[in-house]
Structures are given as C-alpha cells and as structure tokens.
Amino acid sequence: MIGRVIQDRYEIRQELGQGGMATVFLAQDRQLDRLVAIKILHPHLARQEYAVERFHREATTVARLRHPNIIEIFDYSGLEASEPYIVMEYVEGWTLSRILKAYRLGACELVACVFHQVVLALEHAHGQGIIHRDLKPENIMIGKDGRLKLMDFGIARVLEASTLTMTGSILGSPAYMSPEHATGKNIGFHSDIFSLGSIVYQMTTGQPPFDGMNPHVVLKQIIEGDHVDGRMIEPTLSNEFNQILERCLAVDLQTRYATVEPLVKDLHHYLEQAGIRNSNEMMRKLFMNLQEFPTQYRDELITRLRSEAKQDFQTQPMRALQRYQRLLAFLPDDEEANERVEQILRRQRREEMLKTAFRLIGGGALACVLVLGVVYVAFPGLFSNKGDGVSAAEQGLPPVNELREATPQTGPMSEEPTPDWFSEYPVSWPDGEDEVNLKPTLRLVGDRPIRRTNEMRARLMPVNPLLASADGDAEPEPMEGTLTLQVGSWAKVFIDDAYVGDFPEQRSFSLTGGVHRIRLENPAFEPLTENVRVNEDGQSITLRRKMVIRPAVLNVVYPHPAVIWVNGRQRGSTPDSPPINIRVAKETTVTVELRRPDGPPLRTSLSIAPGRQVRFEPSDAEGMP
Numbered sequence: 047m048i049g050r051v052i053q054d055r056y057e058i059r060q061e062l063g064q065g066g067m068a069t070v071f072l073a074q075d076r077q078l079d080r081l082v083a084i085k086i087l088h089p090h091l092a093r094q095e096y097a098v099e100r101f102h103r104e105a106t107t108v109a110r111l112r113h114p115n116i117i118e119i120f121d122y123s124g125l126e127a128s129e130p131y132i133v134m135e136y137v138e139g140w141t142l143s144r145i146l147k148a149y150r151l152g153a154c155e156l157v158a159c160v161f162h163q164v165v166l167a168l169e170h171a172h173g174q175g176i177i178h179r180d181l182k183p184e185n186i187m188i189g190k191d192g193r194l195k196l197m198d199f200g201i202a203r204v205l206e207a208s209t210l211t212m213t214g215s216i217l218g219s220p221a222y223m224s225p226e227h228a229t230g231k232n233i234g235f236h237s238d239i240f241s242l243g244s245i246v247y248q249m250t251t252g253q254p255p256f257d258g259m260n261p262h263v264v265l266k267q268i269i270e271g272d273h274v275d276g277r278m279i280e281p282t283l284s285n286e287f288n289q290i291l292e293r294c295l296a297v298d299l300q301t302r303y304a305t306v307e308p309l310v311k312d313l314h315h316y317l318e319q320a321g322i323r324n325s326n327e328m329m330r331k332l333f334m335n336l337q338e339f340p341t342q343y344r345d346e347l348i349t350r351l352r353s354e355a356k357q358d359f360q361t362q363p364m365r366a367l368q369r370y371q372r373l374l375a376f377l378p379d380d381e382e383a384n385e386r387v388e389q390i391l392r393r394q395r396r397e398e399m400l401k402t403a404f405r406l407i408g409g410g411a412l413a414c415v416l417v418l419g420v421v422y423v424a425f426p427g428l429f430s431n432k433g434d435g436v437s438a439a440e441q442g443l444p445p446v447n448e449l450r451e452a453t454p455q456t457g458p459m460s461e462e463p464t465p466d467w468f469s470e471y472p473v474s475w476p477d478g479e480d481e482v483n484l485k486p487t488l489r490l491v492g493d494r495p496i497r498r499t500n501e502m503r504a505r506l507m508p509v510n511p512l513l514a515s516a517d518g519d520a521e522p523e524p525m526e527g528t529l530t531l532q533v534g535s536w537a538k539v540f541i542d543d544a545y546v547g548d549f550p551e552q553r554s555f556s557l558t559g560g561v562h563r564i565r566l567e568n569p570a571f572e573p574l575t576e577n578v579r580v581n582e583d584g585q586s587i588t589l590r591r592k593m594v595i596r597p598a599v600l601n602v603v604y605p606h607p608a609v610i611w612v613n614g615r616q617r618g619s620t621p622d623s624p625p626i627n628i629r630v631a632k633e634t635t636v637t638v639e640l641r642r643p644d645g646p647p648l649r650t651s652l653s654i655a656p657g658r659q660v661r662f663e664p665s666d667a668e669g670m671p
Contacts, residue, residue, distance in 0.1 A: 110176075253616045
C-alpha cells in the first residue's frame with residue numbers, strides 16, 4: 047500500500063493506525079500539496095452493503111461539522127467506489143491516550159481547560175444532532191502546537207452493528223461506555239457526557255474510574271456506578287470540580303447532565319473562578335510544555351490559594367477553610383495553613399456551642415412565658431395591683447408616697463449594704479467598666495473549653511440564706527458513670543486529651559458528670575473521636591465503634607516521565623506524582639513498576655502496611671528488560 051496513489055491524487059506514505067473498520071494512512075495530496083490522513087475501509091467490509099452504507103453515513107454526517115476542535119473531512123470516495131475512503135485533516139501529534147501514559151496533566155484547573163475544549167466540540171456536534179458514541183482518549187488528538195481535535199465520529203455505531211451481526215456481542219471501549227450503552231438501552235447526548243466524564247476522571251487521577259480484570263467486571267461497575275471518589279486518589283482535586291465530574295458520571299439520568307449546555311455553563315463559571323479566561327490558550331501552554339508547565343501552574347495555584355484564604359479568613363471563614371484544606375493537599379506540612387485551619391475549626395466549635403446554649407436558653411424562656419400566660423388567664427387575681435378591692439390602709443400598709451420615700455436608692459452611687467451571702471459569689475470585671483457584662487462567655491484552655499465539675503458549679507453558685515439548709519456548707523455529691531468500650535482493634539484510649547490506658551487490656555473507665563471527649567488511636571487506623579455525656583450518677587455508657595484502616599502511602603520519586611503501576615494497576619505518573627494511597631488490611635508485598643516511554647521499565651517489590659509510608663526512588667541503572 048505504501049507508495050500507491052489513489053485517484054491520481056493521494057500518495058500513500060505510511061500507515062498511521064488501524065481499527066475494526068478501516069486503516070488510516072498518511073498521504074500527500076498532490077493537487078493541494080499538503081499532508082492528509084486517508085481512511086480506507088477494510089477490503090472484506092467493502093463488499094458488505096451495510097458497512098459501506100454506514101461508512102458513507104459517517105462521511106456525509108461529519109462533513110457537516112465545522113469546529114476548530116473537530117477533525118475536518120476534505121474528500122470522500124462516494125457510495126459506488128470499489129475501495130471506499132475518507133480524506134481528513136492530518137494532525138501531527140499524539141493521542142491523549144499516549145500522553146496520559148507518560149505524563150500527569152497537573153492541577154484540576156488545567157484538566158478543566160482540556161475538559162472545556164472537548165465539551166465545546168461536543169456542543170457543536172450535538173447541535174447538529176450527531177452523537178459520538180465512542181469517546182475515549184484514543185479518539186482525542188493533541189497536535190504539537192497544543193491544538194485539540196476530536197476524531198472518529200460515528201465509528202462506534204458502525205463497529206457495534208458489525209459485531210452484533212457477526213458475533214452477537216457488543217464491541218467497543220468498555221472502560222468508557224455509558225451505563226445505557228452497556229445495558230443496550232437508548233443512547234443519547236447524555237451518553238457522550240458520561241463517557242467524557244470517564245476520560246476526565248482518568249486525566250485527573252491517572253486511572254479510569256472503572257477498572258477490572260475483564261470487560262464483564264468493568265461493565266458491571268459502570269452499570270452500578272461503582273467508582274472511588276476522585277479526591278480519595280487525588281487529594282488536590284477541588285470540591286467544585288469534583289461536583290461537576292460526579293454529575294457527569296451519575297448513573298441516574300435525572301442527576302446526570304442531560305445536555306452539554308449546562309455543563310458548558312458550569313465549566314465556564316469554574317474556570318472564571320480559577321482566574322482562567324481562555325481555556326484554549328491555557329490548554330495549548332500545557333500540551334506544548336508537559337514537563338514544566340504543570341509544576342509552574344501548581345506553584346502559581348498555591349500562591350493564589352494562600353492569598354485568597356487570607357482575604358477570606360475574617361469575613362468568610364468556611365470559604366477560607368476550603369482554600370487552606372486544598373493548600374494542605376499540596377503542602378501537608380505548611381505551618382501557617384495548619385494553624386489557620388485549627389483556628390477556624392476552634393471558632394466553628396465555639397459558635398456551635400453558643401448556638402446550642404442560646405437555643406436551650408431561648409426554649410426555656412419561651413416555656414416560662416407560655417406558663418405565665420396560662421396562669422394569667424386562669425388566675426387573673428394573682429396579677430391584680432388593686433389588692434382584690436382592699437385598700438392599702440385596710441391591708442395595714444403605708445401610703446404609696448411613704449413606700450417610695452422608704453425605698454433605698456440603688457445604682458452605681460447607692461450606699462446599700464451588700465448582703466452577707468453575696469460575698470460567696472465572686473464577680474469581677476475589667477477596670478474602668480461601671481457595669482457587669484451579662485453576655486455568656488466561654489473560657490478556653492488551649493482549644494478546649496473548661497469543663498466545670500459539680501464541685502466547681504457548687505463553688506460558683508451563690509447561696510441564698512433563705513433557701514439554705516441548716517448545714518449551709520453542704521455541697522451536692524458529684525455524679526460518676528462508667529464507660530465501656532467495644533472496639534474491633536487495639537487502641538490507646540484518651541479521655542479529655544489525657545491518656546488513661548490501652549484497649550482491650552482495659553475495657554471500662556470511670557467518668558465524672560458532664561461531657562467528655564473520648565479519643566482512640568492506633569497507628570494503623572484513623573483516629574476515632576466521640577463525645578459522651580454522664581447525666582446521672584451510676585450511668586453506664588457503652589461505646590461500640592469500628593475503626594477505619596489507614597491506607598499505606600507510597601511515595602515515588604523519579605525525575606523523568608513514567609507511568610506508575612502497582613500490582614498491575616495504573617496509579618499515576620512521574621515526575622510530579624503525589625503520594626499514592628494503597629488500601630491493605632495487613633502487611634503485604636506489592637510490585638511497583640515505572641513504565642518509561644523511552645526505556646525499559648523499572649521494577650521493585652516493597653513491603654507495605656496500614657498507616658506506613660514507603661518510598662521508591664529508582665535510578666536509570668535499575669532498569670530491567
């Protein structure tokens with residue numbers, strides 16, 4: 047085929063690739079003196095009428111599309127040709143699939159730029175009533191100048207028809223199929239959106255959302271929507287972008303984007319919030335410098351997150367918290383960000399406690415008002431100032447003017463002697479203030495409120511001599527309860543931040559009255575924290591909990607482009623790989639492999655365990671054929 051000239055115009059130079067329907071060649075257009083890509087239908091399909099008709103439909107349908115992100119069709123052989131072919135625009139570059147095997151695209155803002163450009167291409171195609179049906183990284187072309195081109199519209203439908211006729215099974219790209227495609231239901235614009243969501247998930251995390259040992263496992267996961275939240279794999283993924291991505295991957299059609307228009311709007315808003323006005327320009331910068339630009343943008347993003355978080359710290363603390371938490375995903379040991387997060391969380395805890403207190407106080411006040419109202423209606427005489435018709439003189443009381451003269455003046459200048467019992471209630475306020483601030487206050491030690499025991503409460507409460515018993519010094523006996531732990535693993539036990547013993551060696555602990563903070567720690571598990579309250583003496587509290595295993599953390603350090611595989615599963619790429627979380631139940635051995643585009647793979651075996659961090663930093667000399 048190489049060197050052959052088709053229609054005295056297209057000289058075949060080399061094969062670019064082939065699929066189930068056709069082979070694609072690079073050719074020279076002699077008339078216009080330009081390079082083109084020519085797709086030639088396989089000879090055995092050229093004799094089948096249904097295949098030729100669908101090939102014709104593809105050519106005539108896609109020829110209507112005119113968009114900078116869609117491959118353009120220049121020429122078509124016609125329905126009657128003995129060797130059907132389609133002449134298309136030639137883009138010198140690489141498929142997105144090949145790029146993802148060698149590079150990570152970096153922050154999700156950069157991924158959003160690529161996402162946006164593909165969605166714009168789909169918006170144009172869907173506007174012409176054309177559904178792609180086979181979106182996958184292999185069908186997205188990236189030119190050397192950074193341009194993006196969507197290819198192979200309509201091919202999936204042709205392939206599906208051919209396979210169904212010959213084998214009775216569905217052929218396609220299982221990892222990127224939509225649930226309705228996998229189950230044989232009606233395919234629509236929403237199907238393309240799901241497939242694109244799977245591609246974007248892979249661009250973001252380094253692995254497809256649905257993965258398994260065989261297509262049946264993958265299709266089952268797709269139908270059930272069984273995939274890991276992208277933030278579990280890539281912690282730097284922003285919440286806003288993750289919401290857009292999860293909506294694309296929703297199995298429920300009521301939740302998923304039905305058309306691309308609202309998706310375009312959401313992406314445009316997200317990019318504007320990220321300070322990106324031109325996604326095409328940013329995408330081209332990315333693809334023209336894949337080795338350095340993601341790192342450069344990451345540094346700029348960290349600076350922006352820190353600046354925005356500082357601006358929002360006082361006025362919008364929850365927004366600042368999100369900024370700081372994402373900053374910590376990039377820089378876990380950043381002291382300033384960690385301190386600010388603690389301050390915001392402490393502030394939030396104080397506000398929640400005060401709101402709870404005011405709700406309780408407000409509820410009590412309302413109840414008192416209602417009771418007084420009922421009493422007033424039922425017994426109006428209790429509130430009468432007329433003495434039930436009996437004059438003051440008849441009651442043996444002095445006239446009102448005499449009462450006023452006999453009433454001692456009170457206030458800041460009053461000489462009224464202080465009752466003896468008042469000295470038992472120490473009250474103080476800042477120097478220079480003339481009145482006591484009656485607003486509730488909350489004293490803190492560190493980040494934890496002081497917990498007043500019954501003894502402290504008794505000491506602080508004023509003693510009214512009219513209500514005190516004969517032995518006025520008597521104090522209420524403190525309450526005491528018992529806490530029993532039922533936890534599925536060994537753990538150190540802390541009560542109110544004080545270490546009290548190990549579980550299961552010690553299962554029961556004594557608690558005084560009030561609220562206590564229980565914390566369980568095990569290096570292999572996530573810390574478990576619960577608050578318990580002892581309300582009455584002799585109370586027994588049982589705390590049944592299951593601790594969550596911490597992942598093992600793999601840090602791969604390699605300065606060159608390579609794809610990271612762990613036990614045969616793709617888990618990211620170098621040189622800028624974030625820590626990789628690996629879920630294991632016990633200590634085990636895993637095989638780590640770096641697949642390089644220009645050399646033999648680098649392999650090693652590492653022992654990992656829950657909560658343990660391991661490091662793989664190979665040299666080029668360790669390559670194994």
